[in-house]
Amino acid sequence: MSEFDLRTFLPYLLNQAAEETSLGFSRVYKDRYGMLRTEWRVLFHLGRYGDMTAAEIGRRAKMHKTKISRAVAALEAKRFVTRREDSADRRRETLTLSAQGRRAFDDLVVVAEAHDTRLTANLSAGERAVLIDCLQRLAGFGKGVEPAIDGYKQDEYQ
Amino acid sequence: MSEFDLRTFLPYLLNQAAEETSLGFSRVYKDRYGMLRTEWRVLFHLGRYGDMTAAEIGRRAKMHKTKISRAVAALEAKRFVTRREDSADRRRETLTLSAQGRRAFDDLVVVAEAHDTRLTANLSAGERAVLIDCLQRLAGFGKGVEPAIDGYKQDEYQ
DNA sequence: TCTTGTTGGTTACAAATACAACCATTACCC
DNA sequence: GGGTAATGGTTGTATTTGTAACCAACAAGA
16 A cells, blocks of 8 residues: 555645635635625735736636636625726726725735634744745745746636 | 735635645546546545545545535446445445556556655755645644534534 | 434535636737 | 737536435434
8 A cells, every 4th residue: 555645745735724724714704795715815806906907816816717707796796896997908997996895805804814813823933934935836926927838828727 | 005915815825825736636637537626535535544434534534425425426437436335334335446446546646646746846855844734734634533613513514 | 112313325406616609809910 | 901819808508516405224312
């Protein structure tokens, strides 16, 4: 029988840790605002990094454009987001948080920060630094926006 | 504007890292054997930890029993897994890999090991050790099987 | 033994996701 | 300018997943 152990296999371990750590937070945005994961991601991008188009969110968050399209539609229905057509390029629509959307964002940021603090409470400062650094490298952050690989278009994740 | 940054928020970062690192491997089990993530997880549990029932896999892998039920049905249809009814308790069925299932497992283990090696190639031994340790703690590993929390039954994950 | 509860497992239906196709607009280039 | 490709975004349909309900078998206590 092989030495191979699932408990040190990164894709498995990362998925388990991701699910476990996401649970508490997802319960909040779900119960409090009826949001899905895709929706809070879009909300957070707009709230934290400012107005941008759906395509730009897609590149930053590595979400497929259909997910974004539906998340934006849902956020719009909740009156959290508004669209403004770009007059220079009529394909593009810039997305903005409404006042209500910003209130939800501000509220959820507090929850997220508290949740994150709780999650890292058992880690030393050094451990946390290494963890974040490794995860960012594994996630491909800090490479700007990924170069296209294997014939994938940048835009066409998932 | 808040200081909060998605790029250090663990639930987000872990999800991104998990997706990114899972991609290469999932392509293999999908293309080569038409498996889903749930299916390779079941296959790996049986291949690595020996015969067990669906419920036991569920406890170990924190997968909901419906996911397991369907994954097992799919693996059975592919002739990778067989069931054997427990004569002492006729509710339980012990699952076993067929010879064909074991070949698939052996093949995928090699792929998984190579993939994991590639993923950690840029990490120092120390970084890797810290990473694995932190992830196992975040994932709740090593606590045996989780105590019930908040009125969740052990069995009823997700 | 009855009856109430738990466990192992499947099924049905709703919600969410992936994937491909599509439309409109803009960019490139002959 | 006109054809071809690329980009931004939406929609339709097939797969997957989540959730609840269900059935059968066992457990425990009155």
